[in-house]
Amino acid sequence: MKTLSLLSLLSLLSLQSLTAQTTGQPPGVQPIPAPSLEGLEPEVAAQLRDARALIDVLTAPAEVAEAYGELGRLYHTYSLSEAAAAAYANAALLAPKDFRWHYYAGYLAQAMGRSAEAEVSYEKALELQPGFVPGWIHLAEVLLAGNHPDDAERILKQVLGSDPRNAAARAGLGEIALSRRQFREAAEHLEAALAAAPEADRLHHPLALAYRGLGDMERARDHLAKAGRVGVRPADPLIEELAQLRQGEMAHLLRGRVAFRFGRFADAAAEFRKAVEARPASVPARINLGAALVQTGDRRGAVEQFQEALKLAPDNGTAHYNLALLLAQDGYEADAVKHLEEAVRIEPRDGAAHLELAQALERTGKSAMALIHYEKAAGLLPQDERAWMGEANLLVGSQRFREARDVLETAQGNLPGSGRIVHGLARLLAAAPDPALRDGKRALELALQVHAARGTATHIETVALALAESGRCDEAAEWQGKAIEAARQEGPPERVPPMEKELARYTAGAPCRPGG
């Protein structure tokens, strides 16, 4: 594929010639809208300015066409869509046999919702290069969006004829079948698409709907549970080239974030490093670089980046938080606490920071302060089991059983599926030192619920405690026996004697209430 290096061409031209005006543009060439460059990153503005200036100094039609096309690609990359469309139109006018400009024009029009224009441009592009498969896929998408499923189907089947494993074609055919309520055919196509592109986890959703249509609700639920956000993307070298045109800090940040999201941490770190090079004072670039370095195992490098970010922006809560996590993991608890205190001072509604601070304070023996932050974390992160359990455990540790019970009740309301919370509440209701707090019936109900999900020695013992609290000593003894058996298998052996002592109490008969 022919490409023109803008930089090499520019280097051949003097500054004077850059500002020169050409006369006599070929007929039909339209003026290109000049988007405002105000507020753009300097590198981006310069890139656009240079590409635009190039058109004025070239005279050979092929080169002018190429320059218009390149300008279009740049505008396209930065979402300056109207200017991009005009530039592509000029490129296509001057080089009508070059399929690229029709194709890019089609892709742009499709994104802008101009389906009719997109269809025409794709058709022209495919006339010139019928073997370019992504073009057929996009044309089918446009036809499908315009409610022409028969035409789209014909195209996608042709694609499959030459490439039976084409995931995009399979997905498109699956969508068409789904729209026709041909659920079996839809399921077949979508299963095949997923087999060809297992990373495209978004396909699990339409597949689930196909199974729903077939009445297979179990499979439907199974696929819904697997559904994600990644769709099928046909390999498309022309579109991938667009992303590579971006320059400046933001371009690298963007690419780095994409790499990070897909688990390519080394690539992410490389992009973030380029962002730092583009703007050394960029706090987001340094924080992102630090986060990526942690993932690559370069903890020292990460600490340096977070410290550098804090020099630039001492009130950056994220930098304090990230740095604190690393320090805590390395055993520098006091320093970690200091940074976490800063993080919550800067952002009092940051639940994760409150939670980390609570845990760090608890580890350093500052339970009273830890309790305050667990409470705040639970309020801010009502779906986080750790916050509720941390708060409840500290309350129990300080003999504040009624408050602990209230916390666990609230937590259970928020997280009824949390085994730890339900178990903690069952235990408290069965064996709280204050008998007024106990409720044997409810404790038993909760303990059995947890036991059904997970039957470790501790969980079995909680059932025994609840039975004992309910005065059902024989049954309590039976369950305690099972708990001892399980504890012997799980270990360590020193768990067993206290459990045996409790068993003796149950065996002795009523009253056998815990602590009685």
Add this chain to the structure above:
Amino acid sequence: MDPRKLVCILVAVAWPALAADPFVDAAAQSGLDFVHFNGMSGEMYFPEMMGQGGALFDYDNDGDLDAYFVQGSVLGTGKPVVPAPRGRLYRNDSLRFVDVTESSGLDARDYGMGVATGDIDNDGWVDLYLTNYGANRMYRNNGDGTFADVTQRTGTGDPRWSVSASFFDMDRDGWLDLYVVNYVDWSVEKNPKCFAASSRRDYCGPADFPPLPHTLYRNRGDGTFADVSARSGIARQPGPGLGVIAFDADRDGWTDVYVANDGAPSFLWMNQRDGTFRDDALLAGAAVNRRGQAEAGMGVDAGDFDADGDEDIFVTHLSGETNTLYVNDGTGMFEDRSTETGAALGSLPFTSFGTSWIDYDNDGWLDLFITSGAVRIQESRTGDPFPLAQTDQLYRNAGGRLEEVPGVFKTPGVGRGAAFGDVDNDGDMDILVLYNNGPARLLLNQVGGQQSWIGVDGGIPGEPGVQVEVLRPGAPALWRRSHTDGSYASASDPRVLVGLGDKPLSAVRIHRPGGKVEEWRGLPAGRYVIRKER
């Protein structure tokens, strides 16, 4: 008709349709001079782009719709505006609107987002709930033209960023409960710099902030509400919610709740009949589009667009995404049929917000109104003094196929909320459209009155959820529901207005949420029937 239960009042038809345009903006001539203020600071504060809504409601029970406008404010350390902007109430005096804010006792100077209306104490006077960036407010209608701030007493002042809210009766106890849709955890202090693809500074999106859990308040019937968000299951699932509609998705007689989330799967909270709700949106096929993509849900409405007796969900979205129509199979299972029905076509370039199923031409088929306005930089329009403005859209329903009616709305604006109701009581649906940082418009319908219609006025402001079934010989029954919620951050006329097309009316059946059915025969068309229980 049972005379013990019903009083029919004939309402005079006042505004004949003359103009060629289906809608005419009558805001200026009717005295509606409200202009929204978003406090735009240059700091790209997220809430600046997200307001605002308005309400059409009959606060003085004089038989015509009054209007409430939600107002913005200044965020951060910006210079305060004097006098401070505030929400405004306009009384409708025969289509001449008078600003009665000062005498009403409404003093809403918060950063306002939306409004919901309902009679919380069943005293026959409609009350007002205002959602804010900041604590929400409940205003009780005193019945004498004034309102009292009862936020504290009712316990409904959710402090988080809320946008839309819906009054509905979750437990069929006859008292209106309240679902409050919360958005994201943004703050002036937590205002990161976000950028457009061009690298220009831009407003952030919802993905840049943690989503918030929503709130469900149960009406205790004694003037107070209990926060049952946790117990009901609602609080378990945070979501960046913007729009909400309460309706009976599976026709089991219990009201369910659909929430349009912005950039995340939508919720369909199915009422479990025991005070709890379960989100079934994914399996029901109404959480994401056909391809499995979560879209940027903004406004929402539910209505029986295909005249098959169940309600279908329409959700508006961001530009680059289509609007989505989820068609109900009658059991609460939905299919995305946006493309096949025509709902998607023409929507891709628009960022759409307020919307409703309205039968604007009274032909018996529910049409669609959509108001739109961008939320982020439109690169092609830098230098344009109104770069975010877009035109509103009207889709006509041609027997289950939606077709955009071209050229109806010519003046662009940054559309957000839209409230719907028969403002001039002439038997067709008018629209109050709210524009971010711009003047509101009152779109008076000029064509609906040309067709036959029947209106049902619940007469009891606190009774949404009532289904109206209109029977016509040789034609499918028309099902409509009384509600004030839906659209975007706005509250609409609870009266049910049904276009009859060219068919005569044979009977009207009223289905109450508890299953009770009343049937009226021999009603004249072209009238509102006011239904009052003794």
